[in-house]
Amino acid sequence: MKPSLVLKMGQQLTMTPQLQQAIRLLQLSTLDLQQEIQEALESNPMLERQEDGDDFDNSDPMADGAETAASPNQEEANFQEPTYQEPSQTVDNLEDGEWNERIPNELPVDTAWEDVYQTSASSLPSNDDDEWDFTTRTSTGESLQSHLLWQLNLSPMSDKDRLIAATLIDCINQQGYLEETLDEVVSAFDPELDIELDEVEAVLHRIQQFEPAGIAARTLSECLLLQLRQLPAKTPWLAEAQRLANDYLDLLGSRDYSQLMRRMKLKEDELRQVIELIQSLNPRPGSQIESGEPEYVVPDVIVRKHNDRWLVELNQEAMPRLRVNPQYAGFVRRADSSADNTFMRNQLQEARWFIKSLQSRNETLMKVATQIVEHQRGFLDYGDEAMKPLVLHDIAEAVGMHESTISRVTTQKFMHTPRGIYELKYFFSSHVSTSEGGECSSTAIRAIIKKLVAAENAKKPLSDSKIAGLLEAQGIQVARRTVAKYRESLGIAPSSERKRLM
Known part of the structure; x- marks a missing residue:
C-alpha cells in the first residue's frame, strides 16, 4: 500500500489557556484560592486589592478594555423564586483611553500560558508584620515521641538509663503501646554495654509514669491498670475495676455479663458501675497527642433564614476584591513594541483574564449553591431525615452546565448553614x-x-x-x-x- 498525504477537515474541542486557568481556579478550595490570589498579586503589578470604601464607578462601563473588580456576589437569592444576579462591578477610569486598543481575547490553542505571559509568582511571605506570623506558618504538631522525650529530659537518669529510655520510646507506636518485647529491646544494644533485662524493665516502669496515663503498655490490660493506678485511692469501685482489667477483660470483651457477675460476686447495678469506670479510661492513650497539622475549613457559601425565606450569599470575608491598577494600566501605549511596553501589555492581559476567571468562578459557585439549597430546603428546615435524593445530573440540568463542572464546583467547597458546615457534596x-x-x-x-x-x-x-x-x-x-x-x-x-x- 503506497503511503500518501491526505488533507481532511474536522472539528475538535481544545483547551485554550484561558479555559485551563478558569477550570483550575474553579476546582481550588478557598484556602488554595487565597494562596493563588496572593501569588498573582505579588507577581503581577497590574493587579491590586480593592479596599472597602474605594469608589471607581466614574468611567464608561462600555469602554473597551475596562476591567472590573472581582468580588464575591453580595446579592441574596430568594428561594421562593430562585434568582441569580451578576456580581456588582466597578470600572476603572483610564486616562485618555490609552489602553482602549483591542487586546486579543484568546491565545493560540497549542500554546501554554507561560509561553506568552510571564508568571514569576513568588511564594515568599509578605514583609508586613501584621500579616506574617512565623510560628503559625512554620510550626508543626507535636509527635508522641517528641512529647515523651521532652518528659525524659526533665527526668533525672544516668546516661545508661537515658539511652535505654530513648530506645524504648522509639519502640512506642502512635497508639501508645510498646511494639517490641523487652528481650528484643535488650538484643538491640551493643553487647559491650552489658545491658540486662532487669535494667530495661526498670526503665520501662519509669516511662510508664509519663503522660499520657497508660503509655508504654504492652497489652490492653496493662494499659488500663496503669491508668487505674493513677486514680485517687478513694475512687469508688477502684479495686473491682483493677480486678476486672487484670483477670476478666476477655469476658468483658465478649459481653458475658452473667459470668462476670458470678465470678466477681457483684450484682447487676454494681457491675454496671465498675464497667462505667473501665469505659472512662482511654484504650489508646497515644492518640491524645496529635502529630498532624490542623486543617481549617473556610465556608465558601453562607445560607441563612430571613423572614421565613432561605437566603444564600458568597462568603465575602474569604475572597479579596481585586481590580486592575488604573495608574499602571495607563502606562500601556499603543503602537509601542518596546520590551517594557510589551511586558506591561502582557501583565495587563493576564490580570484581565485572572479577574474574569474569578468572576466566572463566583458566578458558577453561586448558581450551583442556589440550586442545591432549592432542592434541599427540607434538610435546612427539618434535618437529615428530610434530605432528598440528588445527583450531579439534576444540578447540571438546572444550571445548564456539564456534570464534570458541577463535580469541580462541589469538591472542597463548603456551605455554612444554621445546622453546621457541610461540603457541597454532602447534599448529593x-x-x-x-x-x-x-x-x-x-x-x-x-x-x-x-x-x-x-x-x-x-x-x-x-x-x-x-x-x-x-x-x-x-x-x-x-x-x-x-x-x-x-x-x-x-x-x-x-x-x-x-x-x-x-
Whole structure:
C-alpha cells in the first residue's frame, strides 16, 4: 500500500489557556484560592486589592478594555423564586483611553500560558508584620515521641538509663503501646554495654509514669491498670475495676455479663458501675497527642433564614476584591513594541483574564449553591431525615452546565448553614424506592437508622433485620445488607456489641 498525504477537515474541542486557568481556579478550595490570589498579586503589578470604601464607578462601563473588580456576589437569592444576579462591578477610569486598543481575547490553542505571559509568582511571605506570623506558618504538631522525650529530659537518669529510655520510646507506636518485647529491646544494644533485662524493665516502669496515663503498655490490660493506678485511692469501685482489667477483660470483651457477675460476686447495678469506670479510661492513650497539622475549613457559601425565606450569599470575608491598577494600566501605549511596553501589555492581559476567571468562578459557585439549597430546603428546615435524593445530573440540568463542572464546583467547597458546615457534596446522595412509589435519600435513611439505634433497648439492641423491618413499616424498602452497610458507615457496632447492662 503506497503511503500518501491526505488533507481532511474536522472539528475538535481544545483547551485554550484561558479555559485551563478558569477550570483550575474553579476546582481550588478557598484556602488554595487565597494562596493563588496572593501569588498573582505579588507577581503581577497590574493587579491590586480593592479596599472597602474605594469608589471607581466614574468611567464608561462600555469602554473597551475596562476591567472590573472581582468580588464575591453580595446579592441574596430568594428561594421562593430562585434568582441569580451578576456580581456588582466597578470600572476603572483610564486616562485618555490609552489602553482602549483591542487586546486579543484568546491565545493560540497549542500554546501554554507561560509561553506568552510571564508568571514569576513568588511564594515568599509578605514583609508586613501584621500579616506574617512565623510560628503559625512554620510550626508543626507535636509527635508522641517528641512529647515523651521532652518528659525524659526533665527526668533525672544516668546516661545508661537515658539511652535505654530513648530506645524504648522509639519502640512506642502512635497508639501508645510498646511494639517490641523487652528481650528484643535488650538484643538491640551493643553487647559491650552489658545491658540486662532487669535494667530495661526498670526503665520501662519509669516511662510508664509519663503522660499520657497508660503509655508504654504492652497489652490492653496493662494499659488500663496503669491508668487505674493513677486514680485517687478513694475512687469508688477502684479495686473491682483493677480486678476486672487484670483477670476478666476477655469476658468483658465478649459481653458475658452473667459470668462476670458470678465470678466477681457483684450484682447487676454494681457491675454496671465498675464497667462505667473501665469505659472512662482511654484504650489508646497515644492518640491524645496529635502529630498532624490542623486543617481549617473556610465556608465558601453562607445560607441563612430571613423572614421565613432561605437566603444564600458568597462568603465575602474569604475572597479579596481585586481590580486592575488604573495608574499602571495607563502606562500601556499603543503602537509601542518596546520590551517594557510589551511586558506591561502582557501583565495587563493576564490580570484581565485572572479577574474574569474569578468572576466566572463566583458566578458558577453561586448558581450551583442556589440550586442545591432549592432542592434541599427540607434538610435546612427539618434535618437529615428530610434530605432528598440528588445527583450531579439534576444540578447540571438546572444550571445548564456539564456534570464534570458541577463535580469541580462541589469538591472542597463548603456551605455554612444554621445546622453546621457541610461540603457541597454532602447534599448529593443516592435514592431508595418507597412503597408509595416515591424516593428516599440514603442520607435520610442513615439518619433514621441512627435515630432508631439511639432509642433502642440497650439490653436487647436492634438487629439489622429488625431495623430493615422497621424501615419497611415506614414505607422504605431496604435490604438487610444495605442496612448493615449504612450502619457501618455511621460507625455503629453490630447488635451483639451494642448490648449493655442497664
